[in-house]
Amino acid sequence: MTPGVPPAFSRPLILLLSVACGVAVANIYFPQAISPLIAAGLHVPPTSAAVVVTCAQLGYAAGIFLLVPLGDRLRHRGLVAVLLSATSAGLVLAGIATSLPVLAVASTLVGLTTVVPQILIPMAAGLVEPERRGAVTGTLLSGLIGGILLARTFSGTLGEWLGWRAPYLVAAGVSAVLTVLLTAVLPRTTPSTDQRYPKLLATSLHLLRTEPLLRRSATYQVLIFAAFSAAWTALALLVTGPRYNLGASAVGVLALVGAASMVATPVAGRLTDRRGPDVVNLLCVVGAVAAAAVLLTGDLGGIAGLVGLGAGMLVLDVAMQSGQVANQARIFALRPEIRARLNTAYMTCAFLGGSAGSWLGVRLYARFNWYGVCGLIALLSVLALLHHLRASLTPLRPSSWIDNHEDDPLRTSRH
Structure with missing residues (x-):
């Protein structure tokens, strides 16, 4: 880092970056609540409109793989500004789309460029002391959860009041303000590598092959995030369908029960x-296994069903987000000089899992109703538990975990 950069992020700056992460990541998740409104507005079946959610997540996975490695190659300030500007343009395109294919393409473009949190989090991890890395990562992730x-x-x-286009256009304006x-x-930073772009991409794939602890973290998140995405994508169909017959705003109210995960991640x-x-x-x-059991009560309908849905989604939210903190703390401790590429490999896997979960959740809901979705959540969570037990019996390179006693190369490079 350049000499003008402070030895550690100040608390106000960390909080501002936490807000920035939340504003940016919202572009991937807000279509989940309005997919029924999109279906009505574009005159397509609800299960078809849900493809917008999958496209956004696939675009995000592609953006993480293709763009986040540039966080090691370019200055963060300029890279973040360009990406947020492109995100704002993509949101405008989505807001004026007149057909589902155009909206799907725009959603993919928004997902591709709204990867700013995955650039800011490794940057912050490189500017704080190792003993604060988990806490700072948790703070930024709590902003993501918000x-x-x-x-x-x-x-x-907003969609209930002004139609499904309004959230896209308002988000475009917010992204433009965030760019400024x-x-x-953002502090001026010096790139940690001068490798050419193709080699940066190849490094992320190489890391997945050669870093067992990275693969462990990625496997956890693929499974749990797939369960999380399946639950939220299908939840909008359940709550707005004949079982409850509520509006899209009800999905947003249910989302608020996950506010406890903002406290849980730090x-x-x-x-x-x-x-x-x-x-x-x-x-x-x-916790994810327990959430699958609680979510089964959502098929009851009425107040009891809504309470069960709220409780189950709360537990699943906390499990997914807290696991994210642990997984990223693990990978950021491996090789500090290439944190962006480690995060690229990890988050690409995570959002490919999330995209698969959204796709499977919609199709299982259409075929087996809510019970099918809960069965998928349970299966994925049990697979994650078995993965943990297997990893515990055969520990992989425990010396890779920096336990607050080793020197961090990025700490000395800041001065």
Whole structure:
């Protein structure tokens, strides 16, 4: 880093980056609440409109793989500004789309460019002391969670009032404002590598082959995030369907029950700093299994069903987000000089899993109703638990975990 960069991020700057992460990531999640409104507005079946959610997640996975490695190659300030500007343009295109194919393409483009959180988080991890890395990662991820929660509430409520186009156009304006703010406050950074772009991409694939702890983290998140995405995509169909016959705003209200996960992620970060990521992962996968059981009550309908849905989604939200803290803390400790590429490999896998989960959730809901979705959540969660047990019996390179005693090369490079 350049000499003008402070030795550690100040608390106000960390909080601002946390808000920025939430605003950016909201673009991936707010279509989940308004897909029934999109279906009505474009005169397509609800299950067809849900493809917008899948396209956004696929675009995000592609953006992580293709663009996030540039966080090691380019200065963060300029890269973030360009990506947010492109996101704003994509949101405008989505907001004026007149057909589902155009909206699907625009959603893919938005997903492709709205990868700013996955650039900011590794950058922040490189500017803080190792003993604070888990806590700071948890704080930024709590901003992500806030964005995810408020995204569904924002789009569901605004969509009910002004139609499904309004959330896209408002989000475009917010992204434009965020571009100006981050351009003003982000510290000047020096790239950590001068490798050519093709080699940067190849490095991410190579890391998946050669870093067992990276594969462990990626496998956890593929399974749990697939369960999470299946639940939320199908939930909009359940709540707005004949079982409950509620509006899109009800999906946003249900999303607010996950607010507890904003408190849980900093706690998960501190627990990761003290006990290591495996303890947090175990708690999270057990929680995901329990969430699948609780979510079964959602098929009851009425108040009891809504309470069950709220409780189950809360547990699943906390499990997924807290596991994310543990997984990213694990990979950021492996090789500090290539954090962006480690995060690229990890998050690409995670959102490919999320995209698959959304696609499977819609199809299982159409064929087997809500029970099919809960069965998928349970299966994925049990697979994650078995993965944890297997990894615990055959530990992989435990020395890769930096337990607050080793020097961090990026700490010395900041001065």
